[in-house]
């Protein structure tokens with residue numbers, strides 16, 4: 171751990187392949203940071219090439235602020251005698267190994283399970299965390315909604331934190347006696363080497379569909395990013411993949427880990443079948459054993475199956491696992507249901523990709539008894555993959571009787587531009603059922619005022635989020651809060 175004496179630089183570099191050191195490795199590093207604004211005396215400053223700027227520009231500043239060592243890809247023109255420079259081909263990758271060493275390799279002290287895929291990461295990680303706690307283990311969780319060490323909640327800023335924050339959190343978990351940690355592995359995290367140097371006991375692949383092409387540019391790159399996680403798994407780990415997803419096999423093509431599969435459609439190590447699915451619960455067969463779950467929807471059948479598989483692969487008793495799983499509730503903002511006194515059903519869900527929206531709406535379609543009206547309120551995030559905008563509007567129309575298009579974190583874009591791009595996906599025949607209400611609160615109120623008893627409202631895209639991000643400022647906004655108010659109105 172970080173202490174007054176710090177860590178010997180040469181020890182920190184032991185996992186880094188062929189670093190070129192200018193100066194002596196025999197100095198003590200008190201902390202590591204990739205942000206010059208956080209450099210203090212005795213820091214190791216890591217120069218990262220980012221999307222907005224290049225950390226190499228801040229090397230001079232970092233040494234003025236007291237950095238005793240600099241990790242970089244290119245040496246600065248002027249070297250300071252009092253500073254040690256370590257040159258590596260990829261600073262982001264090296265930072266993973268250094269962060270791990272700085273915190274005494276916490277991932278080796280726990281059973282660390284990573285979950286990757288376009289949708290379902292938070293759900294699976296949270297279910298695993300809840301399950302293993304129920305089975306009596308001390309556990310940690312790293313997720314989009316929040317990080318958690320046993321009962322202590324630590325706010326999350328990313329789905330997968332940067333390598334330094336990540337190792338610091340894992341170290342805290344190990345220190346508190348956690349035996350297990352469950353974390354989401356985003357595709358950004360793989361590409362940016364946030365997970366380099368970590369020791370995983372297992373990896374889970376949920377699915378891959380359209381998202382984040384603003385960052386990865388092509389679908390192929392996005393697949394490669396996710397596959398990168400399985401490529402790095404050690405031989406001792408398991409790689410549990412959803413083989414109903416067409417890319418499931420590709421994910422584990424080059425992995426050294428033991429390949430295991432789950433499926434609702436075909437033979438697999440963990441095979442499930444949905445017997446019935448209603449608002450009250452889901453009845454399934456899991457490896458020939460019948461079980462009733464509180465969480466519902468086909469997508470959750472996949473999530474539960476992967477959780478069951480992972481737990482069994484970690485040596486847990488299958489029956490005990492199913493008993494505990496059947497009691498679990500959905501994580502915050504994942505198909506969360508609200509029932510008004512007049513019996514209007516409203517669902518808040520974090521579906522913010524075409525695939526997630528389609529899954530949720532298909533689930534709702536299955537749950538309908540007959541003449542209920544389905545009203546969907548949905549928007550798309552600003553400064554994010556624009557290709558999903560018309561697709562999500564089209565999907566909302568396909569499955570709903572009424573669609574209200576609204577704003578979802580416009581960030582630095584004009585909300586009306588985003589809405590116009592969404593509208594391009596609406597087939598002319600559906601124009602009549604669609605309304606555009608940029609103000610999300612108004613949109614939710616409108617949906618609730620139109621709904622009659624038994625109708626189903628879906629509020630999609632923000633789930634657990636408690637803000638609306640506009641021009642760099644996060645204004646308090648909570649779909650659930652507004653919904654409760656609107657339903658009582």
Ligand SMILES: CC(=O)N[C@H]1[C@@H](OP(=O)(O)OP(=O)(O)OC[C@H]2O[C@@H](n3ccc(=O)[nH]c3=O)[C@H](O)[C@@H]2O)O[C@H](CO)[C@@H](O)[C@@H]1O[C@H](C)C(=O)N[C@@H](C)C(=O)N[C@H](CCC(=O)O)C(=O)O
Nearest residue numbers: 204205206218220221222223225228328329330332356358
């Ligand atoms: C696109 C992306 O992933 N960006 C992340 C990245 O920032 P960046 O590459 O833009 O960094 P930059 O601003 O160019 O700066 C480059 C370097 O210079 C340094 N710098 C900069 C200024 C200065 O004065 N001094 C200085 O040293 C910065 O600290 C940085 O190390 O590195 C930062 C530090 O780790 C992250 O906070 C930031 O996440 C931003 C906020 C973000 O929105 N990320 C999203 C897209 C993201 O990561 N999402 C995934 C998946 C979400 C999902 O589940 O779907 C996630 O894991 O959360």
Ligand SMILES: Nc1ncnc2c1ncn2[C@@H]1O[C@H](COP(=O)(O)OP(=O)(O)OP(=O)(O)O)[C@@H](O)[C@H]1O
Nearest residue numbers: 288289290291292293314469504519520521526529
């Ligand atoms: N296995 C699944 N397959 C498809 N859709 C799913 C699955 N699980 C959940 N979903 C849908 O996707 C939404 C997001 O789920 P979840 O938060 O678990 O995904 P995530 O992968 O963590 O997303 P993010 O990339 O934002 O972190 C849910 O609200 C639900 O609509």
Ligand SMILES: N[C@H](CCC[C@H](N)C(=O)O)C(=O)O
Nearest residue numbers: 522550551554578579631632
């Ligand atoms: N982690 C995802 C979440 C998107 C959620 C949606 N509400 C949005 O803001 O687009 C992202 O940052 O792309």
Ligand SMILES: [Mg+2]
Nearest residue numbers: 291292314329
């Ligand atoms: Mg998530």
